[in-house]
Amino acid sequence: MGEKLFIGPRLRLLRQAKGWKLEACAAQLGLSASYLSQIEANQRPVTARVLIDVMRVFEVDAASLDAADDQRLIADLREATADAPVGGEAPALSEIKAAVANTPNLAKAYLDLHRAYRRLDERLKATEEAVSLDERGAASALLPYEEVRDFFHYKNNYIHSLDVAAEDLSAQIGGGGERALEAYLADRLGVRVVRSGEPDLLRHWDAASRTVAIGAAHPEATRSFQLAYQIAALTLPDIVEAELSAAGFRSDSAAKVCRTGLLNYAAGALVLPYERFREAARAARHDIERLALTFQTSLEQVFHRLSTLQRPGARGVPFYFVRLDRAGNITKRHSATRLQFARFGGACPLWNVHDAFARPDAWLVQLAQMPDAVRYVCIARGVVKPSGAYRQAERRYALGLGCEARYADQLVYADELDLAGPSAPIGVSCRICERDDCSQRAFPPVDRAFEVFENDRRWVPFSLRG
Numbered sequence: 001m002g003e004k005l006f007i008g009p010r011l012r013l014l015r016q017a018k019g020w021k022l023e024a025c026a027a028q029l030g031l032s033a034s035y036l037s038q039i040e041a042n043q044r045p046v047t048a049r050v051l052i053d054v055m056r057v058f059e060v061d062a063a064s065l066d067a068a069d070d071q072r073l074i075a076d077l078r079e080a081t082a083d084a085p086v087g088g089e090a091p092a093l094s095e096i097k098a099a100v101a102n103t104p105n106l107a108k109a110y111l112d113l114h115r116a117y118r119r120l121d122e123r124l125k126a127t128e129e130a131v132s133l134d135e136r137g138a139a140s141a142l143l144p145y146e147e148v149r150d151f152f153h154y155k156n157n158y159i160h161s162l163d164v165a166a167e168d169l170s171a172q173i174g175g176g177g178e179r180a181l182e183a184y185l186a187d188r189l190g191v192r193v194v195r196s197g198e199p200d201l202l203r204h205w206d207a208a209s210r211t212v213a214i215g216a217a218h219p220e221a222t223r224s225f226q227l228a229y230q231i232a233a234l235t236l237p238d239i240v241e242a243e244l245s246a247a248g249f250r251s252d253s254a255a256k257v258c259r260t261g262l263l264n265y266a267a268g269a270l271v272l273p274y275e276r277f278r279e280a281a282r283a284a285r286h287d288i289e290r291l292a293l294t295f296q297t298s299l300e301q302v303f304h305r306l307s308t309l310q311r312p313g314a315r316g317v318p319f320y321f322v323r324l325d326r327a328g329n330i331t332k333r334h335s336a337t338r339l340q341f342a343r344f345g346g347a348c349p350l351w352n353v354h355d356a357f358a359r360p361d362a363w364l365v366q367l368a369q370m371p372d373a374v375r376y377v378c379i380a381r382g383v384v385k386p387s388g389a390y391r392q393a394e395r396r397y398a399l400g401l402g403c404e405a406r407y408a409d410q411l412v413y414a415d416e417l418d419l420a421g422p423s424a425p426i427g428v429s430c431r432i433c434e435r436d437d438c439s440q441r442a443f444p445p446v447d448r449a450f451e452v453f454e455n456d457r458r459w460v461p462f463s464l465r466g
Helices: 008-018 022-029 033-040 048-058 068-082 093-102 104-132 143-154 160-173 178-189 220-235 237-247 252-271 274-283 288-295 299-306 352-357 405-410
Strands: 192-196 203-206 211-215 320-324 330-335 363-369 375-385 395-404 449-451 463-465
Touching: 008 022, 008 033, 008 048, 008 093, 022 033, 022 048, 068 093, 068 104, 093 104, 104 143, 143 252, 143 330, 160 178, 160 220, 160 237, 160 252, 160 274, 178 192, 178 220, 203 220, 211 220, 220 237, 220 252, 237 252, 252 299, 274 288, 288 299, 299 320, 299 375, 299 395, 320 352, 352 363, 352 375, 352 395, 375 405, 395 405
Parallel strands: 192 211
Antiparallel strands: 203 211, 320 330, 320 395, 363 375, 375 395, 449 463
16 A cells, blocks of 8 residues: 555444444454554554455445545535634644544534534525515525535545446447437337427427427537436436435425436436446546547536546546636536535636636646645646527636546646646635745635735735734
């Protein structure tokens, strides 16, 4: 193992679930009780042999012992504590890491309370605004989307049951091309496909006539995806509803949003079946254009699918994926890496994904370093989605994909990078960024004191303290 692996809290939970005392568990693993106690306290890492024994005794795979979820929880908890409504000093990063490692359920409960506070705060502000404007409306229309984002976030953007089912379905269909999908709908499901001239229509399902209309103005990759979505909706509803039931969403709106998200996931897994796509990505060294041409999909579909290759026992390179609009709104965000996205506020302006709007036809590659000293190869590309009508504005997005620099040899985009040279310093967002020397900081981090010097004006009009 290249890095030391600490699995103490997870191992303790596994032992407690079995109802074993420390001595009994140590005997099962062939260890001394004192050695096992040190492992559970994260005072000692596990060796490869101990890890294999743990997997055998508790019948778990290595993925269930991975600390990736801890990184997500640490990032979310750090932002939540910095955003706390009460005064006082925010807990140090070391305290947050200790809380996540030793009391993960308490950390998750804190996050639930923080989300409840944010919802209440948003409702109160929206109500005040509505009253001032003498208007009435839904005060929290976007809240279900945040709940669904959290669902995919903590699933590592991989839904095993749907992914496997969609892969099997793709094999039955014989591919994810438009003709094959249309033939399957007609021959196996009794569904008629029609093309519509409505410029903004992607897909419309008429259950009574068993007809699905798709927008003729859109590219073939988009039409194929919509046909795949319809196939998933008709053939995989039991799996989707089981996932929704297990998620336990608090509102019908969130469940509806997630149902669409799960079917979109299934459609992506159908047109880009897991194992075939993973092998093709590896062979092409993750050349996105080449993969899009091979599978006849859009660039965005490939970007997104690469971020989902986290199947236990057959993982791909762990990527993050993000999509921004021109206002800087993050409309899609997924991460299988240690890089986590801010829940509130904008993204770091030094990140190359923002430059993609100015150069929509270029591939932008950046070697960047986060405040935790982890370096990433960041790939960005602008995309334009045609509107289908002269007076209808085109939709423009910036797509970002990246992985840790240790995977650079598997990326065609990293061939020209000087991996031994300097890297661009970036952060998550100004509101929680630890850097005190950034010339483009928009405002102070919420957990740091700052000082304004009236007679000393710099690029950044304040200085961080503490």
